[in-house]
Amino acid sequence: MVGGSAQRVAAREGDNQLVVAGVSKRFGGVIACQDVSLDVPRGGILSIIGPNGAGKTSLLNMISGFYKPDTGQILLEGHNITQKKPSDIAALGVARTFQNIALFSGLTVLDNLMLGRHVRMKAGVLASVVYWGLAQKEDIAHREVVEEIIEFLKLQDLRKLQTAALPYGLRKRVELGRALALGPKVLLLDEPMGGMNQDEKEDMARYILDVNQERGITVVLIEHDMGVVMDISDQVVVLDRGRRIAAGSPDEVQRNPAVIEAYLGTARKGGQA
């Protein structure tokens, strides 16, 4: 099946920065994803929606390399990244945030963001300890990148605070900052607005739009807040029980009867995936 899809993949690549071609993943008897395909256009915002257990996070985990798909391929700018290690995929320019915030809670905001630069650091352990020449220069250059992100996300007053001391909404913003520190081409956001109040959601939506428009970063988003999804997405893909059941513009998706039945119309709306 992998070989057979090669042509299909090539035909679809075009201007798509990220292509997911017919991936399937099975955990024992549970099918997380079955023959799911995605075309993520360069510079767009694509949202993945679907009820609980639809396979959204599994799909994100396969793109970022945490899971290996059983079948199918994932291409980033034409390179097959299906079997690459997560760290290699990150180095290629795919950054992500997590549904449950994954920050170092004992470190400061600044240190967490500096860690986001880790894949871009070249100086060795010894050079870093001596902190002279390249290591020092490199550290300053990375700090500049991080400071630019701090300004972008308006985190100036939190720079030296431990992330554990921050309220939830701000920790989410710091996590976005850490993902940006990687200098990504593609940003995968897993429920960036989960558990936020309306104000925080509006702020976050603004930041996602700015990330996309000003920094030109392609965004793949999993989100439960339909208002936000329909407002900011260029394209929406709907998963249900591991299968792709619809895709298109927000309008098209909202009118699609299969979607209404599987997701928007059911009482399961709004739950945690």
Added chain:
Amino acid sequence: MSLLDQAKTSTLPKLLQRNAEQHPHGAGIREKTRGVWQTFTWSSYRDHVRDFALGLAALGFKRGDKLSVVGDNRPQLYFAQLSAQVLGGFSVPVYQDSIAAELVYVLNHAETSIIVAEDQEQVDKALSLKDRLPKLRWIIFDDPRGMAFYDDPILRSFDSVLKEGRAFGQAHPDFYETELAKGGADEVAMIAYTSGTTGNPKGAILSHRNLIATSEAFIEVNEVKPGDNWLSYLPMAWLGDAAFTLSLALVARLTANCPESPETVQRDLRELGPDAMLAPPRIWENMLTQMQVKGSDASPLKRRVFGHFRSLAERCELKRSDGKPLSLADRLGLTVGEFLVYGPVRDQLGLRNARWCYTGGAPLGPDTYRFFRSFGVNLKQVYGATETSALVACQPDAEANPNTVGRPIPRIEVKIDEHGEVMLKGPNVFRGYFKQDEVTRDTITSDGWLKTGDAGFFDKQGHLVIIDRAKDVGKLTDGTAFAPQFIENKLKFSPFIREAVAFGDQRPFVVAMIAIDMQTAGTWAEKQGLVYTSYMDLSRKPEVAGLIAEEIAKANTSLPDVQQVKRFLLLNKELEADDAEMTRTRKVRRRFVAEKYASVIEAFYSGKPSADVSMEITFEDGRKSTLNTTIAIHGEVAVEPTRRAA
């Protein structure tokens, strides 16, 4: 000899030119961006002002045109004001947190033709108003963040104007020098809009002479050294900021420092350690509260050491202010305390280098005042108004006193007229209100005395004491004088009371509306195990009413019997500038509040236990909604006359 007598130093932009020629590499102005203090030397300061002025000229800005800046303190916004003045234009700074309706009034009244906006937020506000601003020709933005997709032809970026300016300068080689030389001391430098406690804001016209003469007088009575660091964090539209960051800094060659963002001021203050500091009482009180909160988390040993040295310092400060000598033991204790407690605390607050600190705009609670003085902060009172170039009087180092505002600065005559109103004459008195000649005639008498509108007197030491706004001073029905602000200030010294509005004119007794302080009252409630959800909920708790009743009883002990507060209520929302209840500088608009809460005031005197209020609430984005609510009235505060001696 005054700078004003010399043609080369008679305006603010000329002083900038002087500084750039004499000290090209000295630090002129700094801003913290991306975590680092970035310096503009005097010569680069001048270059920016020159290029931006040339750019404004290329955009058609002429002598007498008005330029408004709106945003947080940024070097670029100071550059823009000086650039307008290079061309003989007026700078009109406006409050960055104004809602649309307020902005429209000021910008139209001032006939602003160019707005220089800090960022996208301010640009959006300006763009939404542009159809109602017929004189507006350009909006120039500094921070390009988020602006990439704006294509309105009215917009220009700050950098593009600088670039146009450089091109214009090449085509017109002597333009800048010629325009700069045209400026004279008596030309208008800026129109500063008053915060407007009554009705619409008024535009006070200030000349270069007003500002420079006031700075020169200030320097004579305060230790100001070239190269001193100054933190520019107060609102740019408040004249106090312009008087220091533009005028004093240029006259005395101070380095102005713009904080990274409004949220980082405290941290930036500590990093910078400025050589002098000006802050309203609210900020001093905040500093003290925060320190106490942090202190309560410290280890028991540290708390005991702190407590011991704090009480020692306060005891010694009291002795000093009474003129009593300190014992050897006191002196030794203070020396050890300086090493262990006072020095480190000043360092934490960012006040270790500050040779003088001023508080002004409203009285500061005596406890707060004593705390800072006793810890070695040279905190003093200053008095001024927009109409007096922000300064009338200040206290000499040896005569600090929480109850007075000090001595008039040199070359200013101050007298008290027969009604007790403070009147003054001198080079700091403004030129009049813009386009409001009648009001100007009411304010400046035919023989040149400015009526400040403040009631006050001189004490034995020769210090000016301000009691209240003269027009607010009324009489109770029994004929005794009633000064509402005097009473309110006593109430506001309580940490639990954020705002108070007292009524009593033509009434039998004094009543007060109280806005509780959410933070301190909330903490108190938590300690009492009280559950609350919101400000409104908290203000309705009978326990909170009891707490405030005690606080009022305390304040009453320091008031004459007839002026004591007899009944009070707790407002169920804070007084807000967005609801026009306060000015942008957080002064209560008394008359407006009296009208809005008319039914409540009636209830006070009719003895009803509660009043129904219907009020309009304005949200930050300008939306409005109406709130109908019932407010309970608490009465008959216990008064213990025996405690008055304390």
